[in-house]
């Protein structure tokens with residue numbers, strides 16, 4: 001039983017690490033089903049939560065969209081296209097100094113921040 005659970009989790013993690021964008025739980029489920037046909041949706045959802053709690057994956061909380069998952073473990077910024085809904089990773093260093101600025105101004109302890117840019121991606125501009 002434990003072995004099976006591990007195998008399922010490994011398969012889910014594998015799918016996420018290889019995913020090019022930021023898949024939804026349903027997309028992950030469809031992919032994982034190809035290697036483990038009898039896996040249930042509930043199992044996939046449960047394992048995603050476990051992986052998130054383990055810090056292996058991140059859950060993207062983007063306003064106004066269904067929850068998406070992230071296989072990358074380093075913090076990075078995102079761009080969301082308001083036309084096609086695609087989410088892109090940005091090649092922009094994370095501005096750690098903003099954490100310190102906010103901590104100084106508020107007296108709060110800041111562990112990280114997320115940034116989401118919005119606009120229209122290149123291919124939607126050319127439509």
Ligand SMILES: [Zn+2]
Nearest residue numbers: 081084121124
């Ligand atoms: Zn677009």
Ligand SMILES: [Zn+2]
Nearest residue numbers: 070072078089
């Ligand atoms: Zn990302």
